[in-house]
Amino acid sequence: NAGVMQNPRHLVRRRGQEARLRCSPMKGHSHVYWYRQLPEEGLKFMVYLQKENIIDESGMPKERFSAEFPKEGPSILRIQQVVRGDSAAYFCASSPIDRGSHQPQHFGDGTRLSIL
């Protein structure tokens, strides 16, 4: 059983470029969450999606960041015109169809984004 798959594992971009991070949830999971982890901080929620719908984007910066989870294919977190402060580890998590809030989330190994 494949877990949550994220790619790339490491991504290097220059300031002003675009970064695209991909996440394929576990089989049978229809909820995807993106979190950002900065050094010495915990995971900060960014966005919660179901297929073709953004459920909660309250943690997403208002500019340059966007996310999607299309009907077919992985979820994409897109960062336009990256800046040094975007350097972080970005984690994707998934959970199954709503069976109650006791369901844990399953995490991928993350994408480590470095901005030169």
Add this chain to the structure above:
Amino acid sequence: AQSVTQLGSHVSVSEGALVLLRCNYSSSVPPYLFWYVQYPNQGLQLLLKYTTGATLVKGINGFEAEFKKSETSFHLTKPSAHMSDAAEYFCAVRPLYSGNTPLVFGKGTRLSVIA
């Protein structure tokens, strides 16, 4: 809003000693509670969770946690530390009956195990 406090960003123990990692939540209604472990350059792995019922929860790798409503705590323990336990540990909460809402994480505690 829910919040989680993990007391001690770094904890160091000797191999074979007791591990105690602290987690307190802020909520008048006890939430669902989770402990995750993160090894270097990896994602988070679920150690254990508390939903309802027995307040002492056993997880993987010999870890357990006890839910104490009166103290709003969910501390993680292991009787005897092993070198392989060195990692970062995160406590997380989710309100009861909130569906699949995102987890709220503490800032994490880095555990070092000294030989």
